[in-house]
Amino acid sequence: MSQLRSTLEFLVYDWLQAENLTSRDRYADHSRETFDAVMDTCERIAREKYAPFNRTVDTQEPTFDGEKVSQPQCTHDARKAFADSGMLSAAQPYEKGGMQLPYVVEAAANSFFGCASISIGSNLLTVGNANLLRVHGTPMQQQVFADNEFNGRWAGTMALSEPQAGSSLSDILTRAEPDGADFDSDALGARYRLKGNKMWISSGDHELTENIVHLVLAKIPGPDGKLIAGVKGISLFIVPKKLVDTDGNLTGERNDVALAGLNHKLGWRGTTNTLLNFGEGKYPVRGGAGAIGYLVGKPHEGLKCMFHMMNEARIGIGMAATMLGLAGYYASLEYAKNRPQGRPTTEGGKDAASAQVAIIEHTDVKRMLLAQKAYCEGALALNMYCARLVDEGRTGAAEEAVRSKLLLEVLTPIAKSWPSENCLEANSLAIQIHGGYGYTRDFPVEQYWRDNRLNMIHEGTHGIQAADLLGRKVRMQDGAGLQLLAQTMQATIKKAAARPELAQYAHDLNQALQDVSAATQAAWLTGNPQEALANAVPYMQAFGHTVLAWVWLDVACKVLEQDASQALAANAGRINAISYFYRYELPKITAWLNVVNARDMTCAQMPVEAF
Amino acid sequence: MSQLRSTLEFLVYDWLQAENLTSRDRYADHSRETFDAVMDTCERIAREKYAPFNRTVDTQEPTFDGEKVSQPQCTHDARKAFADSGMLSAAQPYEKGGMQLPYVVEAAANSFFGCASISIGSNLLTVGNANLLRVHGTPMQQQVFADNEFNGRWAGTMALSEPQAGSSLSDILTRAEPDGADFDSDALGARYRLKGNKMWISSGDHELTENIVHLVLAKIPGPDGKLIAGVKGISLFIVPKKLVDTDGNLTGERNDVALAGLNHKLGWRGTTNTLLNFGEGKYPVRGGAGAIGYLVGKPHEGLKCMFHMMNEARIGIGMAATMLGLAGYYASLEYAKNRPQGRPTTEGGKDAASAQVAIIEHTDVKRMLLAQKAYCEGALALNMYCARLVDEGRTGAAEEAVRSKLLLEVLTPIAKSWPSENCLEANSLAIQIHGGYGYTRDFPVEQYWRDNRLNMIHEGTHGIQAADLLGRKVRMQDGAGLQLLAQTMQATIKKAAARPELAQYAHDLNQALQDVSAATQAAWLTGNPQEALANAVPYMQAFGHTVLAWVWLDVACKVLEQDASQALAANAGRINAISYFYRYELPKITAWLNVVNARDMTCAQMPVEAF
Incomplete structure (x- = not known):
């Protein structure tokens, strides 16, 4: 069994007693065996379709020829294997084709992918997007959009930031205006025309799926035509890359969502990161100006809806940082066990004639390994604990559910920020253990370090998490x-x-x-x-x-x-x-x-x- | 005046009173004006020939076609401009064509290059190499090799590590055997034949100069043909890439030093880093087997000689880490002053209708800037202080010189390790201030961070410095x-x-x-x-x-x-x-x-x- 697997089993089964969840109605058909089967599947796919290609997606960055994005074949294969596994809808009810899996088991199983190649897939975004629609969308929006994300046909994004408004969402300038007199009677939701630019959109364009479902924050102007200042004016829209009918068929119309450019990043290169233009006129659609979008929830309540997705995303980032940390720990542990160098310090000094030892025998190397272990396994335990709280919030007895949700609220900024900072430091120690070799691209640790540097930035910077914790939580x-x-x-x-x-x-x-x-x-x-x-x-x-x-x-x-x-x-x-x-x-x-x-x-x- | 220049002037002139050095014989012809002129020249060359090409050398890594190394034209131009400036021999006496410049002024002037592009040049290695020969070489070795390094014709390296012996020099396997019966009567020094592999050799091969002077650690076998265990068996050799006569002319013979491969690094890509094969037979020379090398100093005292170069190199690394830190500080300061985002926190919360402010107004951004300033200007002060100690050790009154050398000995591990760790953290903060933009290759800060990660590894790892400090110093x-x-x-x-x-x-x-x-x-x-x-x-x-x-x-x-x-x-x-x-x-x-x-x-x- 892999070390990650046994650590997960200890945490999930022994420590967090996940099997107890099977006493609840929703999970009654489950058992340790069904949980293990999911872990087996994910571990295998991660080993076969993710891990061997982690360096490939780093060296073969996505490219854009003005019309289409190209990514290496392995990215397509990894996406297909993940979708085929059913993990996109793991937590969904049986009648929706899901597995009704507890979140803690889903999160544990997904961790194999993060450890194998963090950036080759961005499936958690799709799941988060669809989960948001499950909560805030109309039944039709759920059926058309969420279901087709859960079943793997389409992918999803979250489009919040703009070039001039990163952490400061109150300053977004994307406008959404009613699309014609009948705007309010579209079966897919009140129909608007959107114009604006969105920056830092992960998986904002690609050819991995038939369609992409963008969830976009935009402002509906007031009666005076002006945008309302602050976050109160923000609404949420579904803006599909390609328009669809109420049966979920593509209508053949390209929506006016144009890729303005790919961002060229320090790491995390397997996932496109994009600047998207909405309604700039590159793909005029249905004779009007602007990209067509469908309102989700009520007007001006967009940020509240989006926060549902952001909290999930923040725990996901904490897990990503943790898995990169563990990947570096395992790599440097392996290296330290096999690299001979130097001799043990003894009371009499060093005996030059004695045989060299593996560097894991040196105390300072042990220190760097133990620090990584303490950071990364600790972060994993915290994230699994938070995942367990999600399950408790969903299926626990009334009072316990309320308590779990409250505790999760307080812990979320830590679950996101702590691994982002400390597992990054762990990756630096993994490089250090490798010495000069760690600084070369012949070993994986430098990539883990580069990939991990993103996590203190996206989904709310370190500073934003801190203000959330001390200012609010x-x-x-x-x-x-x-x-x-x-x-x-x-x-x-x-x-x-x-x-x-x-x-x-x-x-x-x-x-x-x-x-x-x-x-x-x-x-x-x-x-x-x-x-x-x-x-x-x-x-x-x-x-x-x-x-x-x-x-x-x-x-x-x-x-x-x-x-x-x-x-x-x-x-x-x-x-x-x-x-x-x-x-x-x-x-x-x-x-x-x-x-x-x-x-x-x-x-x-x-x-x-x-x- | 640039911020770096004014900071240097405060530290060097106001704090360290460098002008007082002009009262000493060696520096009697110097004045604040001559010091300033050197700073002017270096600042200008760094601005014109280094800074504009820092990203070029990152994206256009050196390549090797099996015979020759290719590097972008800007690398050649930067090398030429540096050599033409006379900075290679800045500290040398007038009669050798030098400027007789104090080390503290030389180090300050060189810092402009580090800040502009740390990896485009590796001139400090050449200077260090030649300085070692000045101390330990014969008059002929000095004239032939050191002089031609100081005058810019040739470049130098230090070749210590081997693939199986990084931090553990006692385990090197490169052998040096007397070259024929007349080995001891060569005008260039006792002549040996070397066989072995050297790893992590910076600037180990390139076409920037007519020739390369390798300083190589190797072991002379004992009478039984076996290598002596431990560091005691190590000797030091000059191994030129191309053989030369006693007038410093190339003889037209290529020595048997072959580039086995370039290392592909996380950063610092403007400088080649190489695996070199000595005497493997790719370039057989003078009918014998092995690369021709000339003994420096006495047999078995190679490491002692080399330490002369390593201490200088360690201060150089501290300066490199510092300048990368300052480069990131200046970049993020500029960004923070110009990027509007968010509003100030006031007692009444935030007023969404007010204008956005530059992010430098936010306390957490100020915290990240002030941390960088405290780390990097502090590190610069320490390194300048150490440079001043070098001058004191060289030209101070007898007792003071001894004290200065002793103090420098104790401070060297800190001058190397502290900036390597803390100015790297500064670079991470510079990225953080840029938010998502800092994670892209459109801004310089991610490269500074990658470049700086090397400094905790080369010239003695962090662990080696710590053992040196607590175990010895x-x-x-x-x-x-x-x-x-x-x-x-x-x-x-x-x-x-x-x-x-x-x-x-x-x-x-x-x-x-x-x-x-x-x-x-x-x-x-x-x-x-x-x-x-x-x-x-x-x-x-x-x-x-x-x-x-x-x-x-x-x-x-x-x-x-x-x-x-x-x-x-x-x-x-x-x-x-x-x-x-x-x-x-x-x-x-x-x-x-x-x-x-x-x-x-x-x-x-x-x-x-x-x-």
């Missing part, structure tokens, strides 16, 4: 989310305190939790957001390390419950990883929280001309 | 080096303590110095190198942060002495940068030193099978 409902997280951590602390091997860590976590709580108070003491949020990123870093310390401690409780002697090497490794995390990492929070507590304004007050 | 001469550094820091602390604005920082630095000293003791308490060195890298990180805090404090003293009101924006910026460093960075040392003090063996004791 820990304060919402009078701090109920933070309180719930604290209670949940306390339960772990109590369990761990009873175990002599973990008592010190339980004590440390309790202290860290108090420190984070105190810093939250201190940040908001003056009630001035300028002061409170001046150090939102250091706050998030400390918060994240504390969350990870908690996750590791909870994992360690399970390890000792299973195997107190740690006779199993994997369990001994987990106990070492938690030791590493508590001794080398958790103490870092003091430095981060110092500036939060002081509401340090050094950065805020730096005059622009003094840089 | 702070212990040598009964800790005299560390003691000298502490005294030097104490002088700064005393100066700063008298200034109310700096008194707190003086106190903090004093504490940090005590903490580092105590950790040094604690690490070696048991005298067991396995325990002492188990956390050598965290020790080096803490040591480095303390050194940088000291450098910044000393810089701040100069700022206040000059301009107590900080009316000058640049000086206000420096005071903010020191505030940032002491509040956000220096407190991190506690976490690093914890594990050093505890001689934490978590990593060392991790069983291999538990990873």
Whole structure:
């Protein structure tokens, strides 16, 4: 069994008790065997159709000849294998052709793809798009658009950013105006004409599927013809690349969505990233000006609808960062076991005449491996925990469902940001272990590092996540989310305190939790957001390390419950990883929280001309 | 004046008082004007011949057709402009055609090239090579080889590593055997035949110069024909690519040094990096087997000779990392000033109807800029300080020269490692400020980040620097080096303590110095190198942060002495940068030193099978 598989099984089955979900109606037909079968399939497809081509998609970037995008054959093959596996509709109900799979199992199974080649596929975007329509679309929109995304015929995108408005969605300029007098009576939804440019659209154009379903944010002008300022004016539209009828057949009409250009990226090159022009007139359609789009939900509630997709996407990014981190860990572990170099340090120094050892015998190499393990397996545990919360929110008993949703809200910025930062650092350590070889393109680790650098940027930058955490998540409902997280951590602390091997860590976590709580108070003491949020990123870093310390401690409780002697090497490794995390990492929070507590304004007050 | 120029002038003239050097005989003909003229020339060449082509050398990697290496024309032009400027022999005496320039001015002037395009040239290697020959070569070797490197005809390399021996030089297998009975009577030096492979040789082959002078480490077999184990068996040889006579004319004979392949790297692509075969028979020469090489210095003392070059190279790497960091800082500063996005946070939240502001107005962007400034200008100050120590070591009064050399010895691992780690992080922040644009190849910052990743690897990895620092430098001469550094820091602390604005920082630095000293003791308490060195890298990180805090404090003293009101924006910026460093960075040392003090063996004791 692969190391990733066994780690996932420990986390999902042993730690998170995923089999218990089969006692719920929705998952009643499932069992450990059906879960394992899905994992088997995904692991096989990832091994056969993804991993061998990870470098191919890096070196053979997508190209655009003015009409069509070209990508290597392996990208088409990987897309087909994924769609054929049924994973696009894994979570959908049986009557929709789905598997009714719990999200935690779906996420675990999908992780094989992320580890094998993060950028060759962008299927999670399609699933997220269709899931959004499942919640906010009309029955007809669901049938025509969502169903054809889930069944693999079409792909989906989310089109939010514009060249002049990246993180600042209130400034988007794309306009949507009613398309004729009968605009409100189209069976596919109120019909509008859209004009504007969308930037950073992943999979915004390609030839992998028959059609592409864009979910586009745009503003409907007010009676005065002006766009409403701020996010309140934003509405959401389905804008298909090619127009379709109510049976989901292509009508043969190309919609006026034109690829203006491909972005040439540092990494993540298997996925196109695009600038799209909507309604610029390259493909005039049905005698009018503008791209045809169908309203989703109510006017001016577009951002609320889109957030449904963004939260899912943020957890997906956390998983992507984690899998790139683990891919680098496995690669550098393999290298370190097989590369002879140097001799062990002994009390008498080094004996030049003795045989060389594998570099994994050197303490500093072990340190770099253990750091990667602690970061990446910890991040995986956190993300699996969040996935489990999604299931609880969907199928748990009423009160538990509410609690799970609240806890997930608080944890989402950490699930996205923490792996993006720390698993990137893990990839850097993987390069370092390889020495000069790691700096060459003959080994995979430099690509993991490049690919991973995207994750602190897309789906809300690090700064946006931090502002969300400290500005909103820990304060919402009078701090109920933070309180719930604290209670949940306390339960772990109590369990761990009873175990002599973990008592010190339980004590440390309790202290860290108090420190984070105190810093939250201190940040908001003056009630001035300028002061409170001046150090939102250091706050998030400390918060994240504390969350990870908690996750590791909870994992360690399970390890000792299973195997107190740690006779199993994997369990001994987990106990070492938690030791590493508590001794080398958790103490870092003091430095981060110092500036939060002081509401340090050094950065805020730096005059622009003094840089 | 460019920002880099004014920062250099402040550091070199105001802070380090470089003009005082003109009171020494060697520099008596120099003045501020002659120094400035050199800076002018380098700044201009860097602007005209380097900066415009930095992306060109990234996208047009060197290629090899089996006989010759091709590089873009701009690489040839940059090399020619540099050689024509006389900078190759800037430090050489007048009678050798040099400028007798102090090293601190040479290093400052060279920094323009690093900032404009780090990889288009590799002239510092040539200078380092020739400098080594100046110290260890015979008069004839100096005249034939060093002079022709200094005058720009030929280029130089250092060939240490082998495919199976990277950091572990004791395991090199390249053999050198006397070439015939008359081997010892060659005017160019004792003549040997070399056979072996050398890996990671920068500028190991190219067509930029008429000839290439390789300095090669190899082992002379003992009487039993076996190589001596360990570093003691290593000797140093000049192995020219093309053979030359005693007048420095090419004889028309190609030496048996063959390019086996170019390494394809993550970055730093303007410089070839090569695997070279010595004496494999591709270019048989003078009827014998093996590449012809001339012994430098005494047999078996090769590594000692080479260390002369390596120390210089290590400071050069620190400067390279620093200049890449500054290049990213300047690029992201420019971007942040010009990119409108979002609105300021006010006490009442955000006003969607107000105009967007440049992103430099956002506190988190300021934080990322100030971090870059604190890292990169701090690193520049440290490296300039080290360069000044080189001058002091060369031309200072006897006792002062000895002290300067000792201090430089202790600081070298920090001058190399600290910028490599922290200016790389600065480059990541530069990407982050650019958002999605920073992840594209349309902006320069992603290349700086890729280029900079090399610096923690070459010229001794991070782990090697840490072992050198904690294993050797702070212990040598009964800790005299560390003691000298502490005294030097104490002088700064005393100066700063008298200034109310700096008194707190003086106190903090004093504490940090005590903490580092105590950790040094604690690490070696048991005298067991396995325990002492188990956390050598965290020790080096803490040591480095303390050194940088000291450098910044000393810089701040100069700022206040000059301009107590900080009316000058640049000086206000420096005071903010020191505030940032002491509040956000220096407190991190506690976490690093914890594990050093505890001689934490978590990593060392991790069983291999538990990873």
